[in-house]
Amino acid sequence: MDTREKILEVKHLKQYFNVGKKDEVRAVDDVSFDIYKGETFGLVGESGSGKTTTGRAIIRLLDPTDGQVLFNGRDVASLKSKTDMMAFRREMQMIFQDPYASLNPRMKVKDIVAEGIDIHHLAKNDQDRTNQVEDLLETVGLNRDHSSRYPNEFSGGQRQRIGIARALAVQPDFIIADEPISALDVSIQAQVVNLMKELQEQKGLTYLFIAHDLSMVKYISDRIGVMHYGKLLEIGPAEEVYNHPLHLYTESLVSAVPQPDPEFERNRRQVVYDSTPEFDGKKRQMVEITPQHFVRASEDELDTYRKRATEAGLKTLI
Amino acid sequence: MENAEENILEVKDLTIDFHTYAGTVKAIRDVSFHLKKGETLAIVGESGSGKTVTTKTVMGLLANNAEVVEGTVKFRGKDILKMTQKQLEDIRGKDIAEIFQDPMTSLDPTMRIGKQIAEPLRIHKGYSREKANKQALEMLKLVGITNAEERINDYPHQFSGGMRQRIVIAIALVCYPEILIADEPTTALDVTIQAQILDLMKELQEKISTSIIFITHDLGVVAGMADRVAVMYAGKIVEYGTVDEIFYNPQHPYTWGLLNSMPTLDTAKGKLESIPGTPPDLLDPPAGDPFAARNPYAMKIDEQKEPPFFKVSDTHYAATWLLHPDAPHVEPPVEIKRRQEVYKKRLQEGTINQGHIHSTGNTSFGTDDDDAIGE
Numbered sequence: 001m002d003t004r005e006k007i008l009e010v011k012h013l014k015q016y017f018n019v020g021k022k023d024e025v026r027a028v029d030d031v032s033f034d035i036y037k038g039e040t041f042g043l044v045g046e047s048g049s050g051k052t053t054t055g056r057a058i059i060r061l062l063d064p065t066d067g068q069v070l071f072n073g074r075d076v077a078s079l080k081s082k083t084d085m086m087a088f089r090r091e092m093q094m095i096f097q098d099p100y101a102s103l104n105p106r107m108k109v110k111d112i113v114a115e116g117i118d119i120h121h122l123a124k125n126d127q128d129r130t131n132q133v134e135d136l137l138e139t140v141g142l143n144r145d146h147s148s149r150y151p152n153e154f155s156g157g158q159r160q161r162i163g164i165a166r167a168l169a170v171q172p173d174f175i176i177a178d179e180p181i182s183a184l185d186v187s188i189q190a191q192v193v194n195l196m197k198e199l200q201e202q203k204g205l206t207y208l209f210i211a212h213d214l215s216m217v218k219y220i221s222d223r224i225g226v227m228h229y230g231k232l233l234e235i236g237p238a239e240e241v242y243n244h245p246l247h248l249y250t251e252s253l254v255s256a257v258p259q260p261d262p263e264f265e266r267n268r269r270q271v272v273y274d275s276t277p278e279f280d281g282k283k284r285q286m287v288e289i290t291p292q293h294f295v296r297a298s299e300d301e302l303d304t305y306r307k308r309a310t311e312a313g314l315k316t317l318i
Numbered sequence: 319m320e321n322a323e324e325n326i327l328e329v330k331d332l333t334i335d336f337h338t339y340a341g342t343v344k345a346i347r348d349v350s351f352h353l354k355k356g357e358t359l360a361i362v363g364e365s366g367s368g369k370t371v372t373t374k375t376v377m378g379l380l381a382n383n384a385e386v387v388e389g390t391v392k393f394r395g396k397d398i399l400k401m402t403q404k405q406l407e408d409i410r411g412k413d414i415a416e417i418f419q420d421p422m423t424s425l426d427p428t429m430r431i432g433k434q435i436a437e438p439l440r441i442h443k444g445y446s447r448e449k450a451n452k453q454a455l456e457m458l459k460l461v462g463i464t465n466a467e468e469r470i471n472d473y474p475h476q477f478s479g480g481m482r483q484r485i486v487i488a489i490a491l492v493c494y495p496e497i498l499i500a501d502e503p504t505t506a507l508d509v510t511i512q513a514q515i516l517d518l519m520k521e522l523q524e525k526i527s528t529s530i531i532f533i534t535h536d537l538g539v540v541a542g543m544a545d546r547v548a549v550m551y552a553g554k555i556v557e558y559g560t561v562d563e564i565f566y567n568p569q570h571p572y573t574w575g576l577l578n579s580m581p582t583l584d585t586a587k588g589k590l591e592s593i594p595g596t597p598p599d600l601l602d603p604p605a606g607d608p609f610a611a612r613n614p615y616a617m618k619i620d621e622q623k624e625p626p627f628f629k630v631s632d633t634h635y636a637a638t639w640l641l642h643p644d645a646p647h648v649e650p651p652v653e654i655k656r657r658q659e660v661y662k663k664r665l666q667e668g669t670i671n672q673g674h675i676h677s678t679g680n681t682s683f684g685t686d687d688d689d690a691i692g693e
Contacts, residue, residue: 046508047479155596156365185364186535190579190592212508215538219581219590256513258538260580262561263660265542270513 006070007174007206008035008058013067015050015057027053029230030067032286035174040200040207042221042238044214044253050230051210055176058208059092060085071174090120093167097179099159103151109162110147113137116170136165141195157188164195168203176208181216193220214257218242223292226250229278235286236293244312246295246305249273290314326496326529327353327376332389334371334380341601345371347553349389353497358523358530360540360561362576363550366597369533372550373499375399376531377416378406393497412442415490419502421482425474431485432458432470438493457488460525461518480511487518494526501533516543537580541565546633549573552598552608559634562670566661569628569636571616572609574654591651607638615640615648 015028028050035041045051057064060076069076071092079085093116096102103112110133114123123129134144140161151159160180167175177196181189193216199205211217217224221238226247234247245251252273259265282298289295289305293314297305306316334346346368353359361369374380376391378398391398393414398406415438418424426434435457436450445453451470458466461484474482483503490498500519504512516539523530532543540547541561548558549572557570568574575593595612598604604611610620619625619639628641639645650658664670 046510157596186537187364187575187579187593188596190590191594194590194592214509215581252510256509258509258513258516258536258542260537260541260565260577262541262565265538268542270517273510 004036004039006034007037007072008208009068009070010034010054010058011068011070013054013057013069014065015053015062016065019065026230028057028064031227031230031232032067033225033232033235035206035208037173037206038200038204039222040209040220042217042224043208043210043227044212044217044224045227046212046253048229049227051227052178054227055094055178055208055210059094059176060088086120090116090170091172092174092176093170093172095160095163095167095175095177095180098183099156099163100183102163103159105151107150108147109133109137109149109151109154112151112162113147113165113169116166120170122170132169133165136169137162139168139199140165141191155188156184157191160184160192161195164192164199168199171203172205174206174208176210178210179212180209182211182213189216196220214242214254215259226253229275231278231296232286233296234294236290240290240293240314244309244314246289246293246308249275288317290316324355325352326355326394327531328390328392329372329376330390330392332372332375332391333387334375334389335385335387336381337383337385343600344603345384345553345600346375347603349550349553349555351548351555351558353529353531355496355529356523356527357545358532358543360532360534360544360547361550362535362537362540362547364535364597366552366600367550368553369550370501373416373501373531373533376497376499377410377414379410408442411438411495412493413495414497414499415493415495416499416501417483417486417490417503420506421479421486422506424486425482427474430471430473431477435485435488435492438489442493454488454492457492458485460522461485461488461491462514463488480507480515483507483511483515484518487515487522491522491526491528495528497531498523498528499531499533502535503532504539505534505536512539519543537565537576549576552603553600554608554637556609556638557634557636559630559636562661562664563631563634566657566664566670567630567634568654568657569630569634569641570609570638571613571640573636574650575612577657578651578653591653617645 010031010033013028013031017025017027031054043051043054053062056062058069064077076088079088113133113136114129117123117129117132123132133147137144137146142158142161151162154162181192184192197220200207209217209220218238223236224238224241225232226234226241226249228249234241234245234250241250242254245254252271255271284296284298286294287297287302290309295305309316330350332346332349336343336345349372351359361372363369376398378401386399393409432451432454435454439445439450439453455466455470458470463469463481463484477485504515507515534540544561546558546560547564548555549564549570551572557564557568557573564573568577578591579593581590593612598608598611606622607620607625610616613620617639625637625639627635627637629635640648661670
């Protein structure tokens with residue numbers, strides 16, 4: 001029924017740490033979602049919800065405990081040989097949260113950006129390498145002559161641009177951006193978000209945008225997934241999840257976002273979420289309540305969610 | 319609280335330089351503001367705008383390479399800048415306390431939390447260990463730590479980030495300070511925890527009627543917390559007013575830019591308005607309006623002469639040449655016009671908050687809304 005092309009399919013992904021020991025942590029527990037080509041999928045959750053771990057498992061920085069990650073139809077876990085991994089890394093890149101910690105302070109910007117170009121032998125000669133780096137710097141809104149400087153000569157926003165240039169250097173199709181703007185000032189956040197959107201349009205990129213700032217995620221994403229305690233609780237179109245959340249946890253998360261409006265803030269009622277039902281041992285799975293809008297629910301909760309959706313003026317399936 | 323118009327803190331013409339290897343950084347340039355009893359003043363600005371340096375000055379905690387070129391910081395009429403270390407130590411933690419940004423690093427990892435909360439009482443008030451511990455326990459309950467009796471002898475690493483920030487708040491408030499400085503107290507926390515901490519701060523403020531200087535770059539937090547707002551840019555205050563005046567009738571193009579670059583509930587898809595460029599280098603601040611280079615509304619005079627404060631209302635001032643009678647009329651961004659429409663409408667209705675302190679009058683202990691904390 002869906003004609004859009006899936007670039008990434010995550011199926012029942014589990015990422016446990018300290019398996020079998022007393023302190024076993026189920027950081028990601030049975031998470032499934034798809035990402036379509038050319039869209040931005042926002043993954044939201046609090047610290048410890050497993051959103052970063054999910055991102056890391058997808059790009060194979062971690063080896064998943066169980067489940068599958070299909071990228072362009074191919075199981076990422078099946079990539080064993082070095083050549084396969086190299087090819088995979090060219091297609092999928094990552095932008096990190098902390099622009100201060102993620103750039104080697106002892107390398108010049110041109111060497112940081114060109115590292116991928118060097119590893120994958122994408123430059124014909126030195127001149128070509130320099131040209132590619134300078135073009136990339138220009139693409140992300142920096143000057144060509146910035147290439148001979150060191151990271152410490154740049155502000156946080158500029159550093160994040162360098163991080164974006166580095167990710168773009170190998171011409172990937174898919175970029176995982178793990179809280180790329182959380183460490184930046186408000187006015188700079190907007191600059192970086194706009195840059196990412198422009199690049200997406202120019203190059204047809206697909207993003208997995210991981211963040212805890214719901215208002216920014218809503219703004220940049222086409223669809224949003226909400227994680228809590230290692231589980232995905234809700235997936236749906238960004239506007240719908242934000243304006244008409246079905247899961248109570250999502251509702252509490254949305255209600256906690258402060259708005260730059262004093263009148264709104266004075267009348268704000270925060271919804272307090274009680275997580276005990278999550279641990280009642282009932283079997284739960286993702287159920288499509290309204291078109292494209294899924295919520296993790298047990299059989300007997302379905303009616304409640306359908307009712308919530310109807311009350312919000314949404315058209316339920318069935 | 320209506321008669322609490324007394325200024326507990328007055329900062330006048332404060333100018334601070336930092337001597338560095340690269341040269342003299344003019345971090346604070348001619349900053350003046352005051353703080354009334356029981357109110358919350360929010361100082362908003364980007365990193366490097368001088369908001370943290372301003373509060374460090376109030377605490378008497380400036381680095382060694384800082385030089386106070388000019389100005390006074392009067393706490394209850396006495397100039398903090400002229401005090402000896404001993405006098406400062408008497409005030410710090412007792413009359414003026416601070417909550418720092420990062421709850422992970424602002425607690426002593428080797429000291430039990432009960433002892434850390436009791437410490438200010440032992441030092442400043444000379445309480446016996448027993449009496450201090452008893453009050454520390456009360457405070458721990460007040461900031462909403464469950465099982466306070468059992469947990470008072472735990473170490474910081476046994477608590478989550480939000481709980482640690484509650485402990486930091488308990489330490490800051492245990493002496494019932496007159497001024498609480500909160501420097502980005504929730505920036506390191508998740509939104510749901512942030513909401514809890516902000517609510518807690520508001521409740522405690524009503525209970526012990528402390529004044530708060532709240533430093534943040536998050537305008538959403540400001541909207542919910544502040545009575546008055548000062549917007550800082552490049553070491554200067556560029557606009558100040560009541561929270562309603564700043565959010566519904568902003569005048570400085572920098573304030574416009576800040577409000578405009580945040581997605582709100584109604585922001586549609588499309589391009590987010592960003593402020594182009596970066597803040598100026600304070601080693602060599604520009605001659606005119608420091609925001610001129612990033613300001614699409616800048617006029618010639620903005621590059622030559624620094625704008626003075628123009629009065630918008632009795633409580634609202636902005637340093638922009640756009641308010642000069644001879645300035646041409648400019649159209650603010652759509653989002654700002656929407657806000658100004660709200661202001662006009664509410665001005666007619668008389669529902670604009672003209673700087674009254676948000677306290678609802680529940681200043682005594684043991685009111686009904688007590689339930690949320692202390693359990």
